[in-house]
Amino acid sequence: MAIGALTPPQTMTAPQEVQLEFPDNxxxxxxxxxxxxxxxxxEQKTGVQILRRxxxxxxxxxxxxxxxxxxxxRSLYTRLEAGRPLEAGDIDRELRLGGAQAEAEDGDQLEMFRGGQFEIKTRKKMVEPRTAAQKAYVRSLFENELCFGIGPAGTGKTYLAVAVGVTMFIGGHVDKIILSRPAVEAGERLGFLPGDMKDKVDPYMxxxxxxxxxxxxxxxxxxxxEEKRIEIAPLAxxxxxxxxxxxxxxDEAQNATTMQMKMFLTRLGEGSRMVITGDRSQVDLPRGVQSGLADAERLLSTIPKIGFNYFTSKDVVRHPLVAAIIEAYEADAQG
Structure with a gap:
């Protein structure tokens, strides 16, 4: 090509786009x-550009x-159409779950008693299971007299269990709610805290x-x-x-010993529901003491009508950083 000859202009490929229409402004x-x-x-988390027209x-x-x-x-808009406000962390949660695909797995709402809709309204907001694991967990809470929820912090294990407990209590399915935790961290420190026994254990509850x-x-x-229709007490x-x-x-069942777990499980009486929640990665028992949660999982997993439900970092519903922190520790443990 001669010096100074014009080169043919290069064609610029226009970026491809997807258009979404939302009828309610x-x-x-x-x-x-x-x-x-x-x-x-x-835009920042997916590497796209979004233009509003x-x-x-x-x-x-x-x-x-x-x-x-x-x-x-689409998934976030569907939530808004159902009257559910967007909250902090919803975008990260949808990205982790694959957006609308996760919503489609179980339908718009969880089916409960004879096909009824499951939905709990608190003083502050409406509570609902959001991930597939949470939906399976809540279904298991209603269907099984004994249910385990095992997974990392922030996955809603305890919160959803209490939500279902309050729902069953208000509906007249049970006469009382009893919430318990092992006071492992208390140990000998209990004697140094001021007040009576309730004052000493309340911080752990x-x-x-x-x-x-x-x-x-x-x-x-x-x-x-006051009427003892709701009790909160240490495992002991x-x-x-x-x-x-x-x-x-x-709650925090990973900190119950094998004997404590056996004692607790055998408290189950007529007309009762029992839920065991715990995180196997946060055992605070003394070195060499076997976690009762691990033993119960090993011994009871094949018994019918006992539900075992597992959560991962993808089910975290707290601050988005909590999921990243859990994943970092899991990766370190595996490496």
Whole structure:
């Protein structure tokens, strides 16, 4: 080619796009977030560009990333259509679960008693199982008299169990709620805390109080606790009791010894439901002491009508960083 000859112009490939239309402009505003921060968050985490054109959103980028962003947007919009507000962490949760695909696995709502819809409204917000594992867990809580929820922190094991317990209590299916935890961290420190025994153990039971406070007004909760219709007590206080017509939750069960676990499981009485929750990665027992949760899992997993439900970091519903922290520790343990 002679010097100075013109080279043919190169054709620029226009970025491919996906267009989504949202009929309700009010919901679209909620979907985009204040100053379009939700769109910016999705752009950053999927590597796409999102343009707003009236009641449409155009997603530009590589095909896989476009599809991922579109799934997340559709799933979030579906939540808004159902009257469920978007909360912190919803975008990360949808990205981890694959967006709308996860919603389609079990339908819009979890089917419970004879095909009824499951939904719990607290004073602050509506509570629902969101991931496939949580939906299976809640179904198991209703279907089985004894149920285990095993997995990392932040996956809703205890919160959903208490939610179901309150629902069954209000519905008249049980006469009382009993929540318990091993006071392992207390140990010899209990004697140095001020007050009577209740004052000493209450700090270790606080997560259970927090869950109940989300479901029942303070005065109503105080009255029910005064009447012993709702009890919160250390695991050691369960010895010698028969827990009949009650919804019973043992939280942090990985810190129960084998003998404590056997004692607790054999408290199950007529008309009762029992839930055991725990995280095998957070055992605080002294070195050489076997976790009762691990033993129960080994011995009882083949018994019919006992539900075992497992969670992973993908089911974390707390701050998005919690899932990343759990995954980092899991990777380190495996490496």
């Amino acid at each position: 009010r919901l679209l505003i909620d979907l985009c977030g204040e100053y379009d921060r939700n769109l910016a968050d999705i 009236g009641n449409q959103l155009a997603i530009l980028g590589e095909e896989a990333q476009r599809n991922q962003a579109a799934q997340v947007l 606080q997560p259970l109080y927090d869950a109940l406070n989300d479901f029942l007004p303070g005065k109503q909760l105080a009255k029910m606790m 206080f369960m010895r010698g009791r028969t827990l009949a017509n009650a919804f019973v939750v043992l």
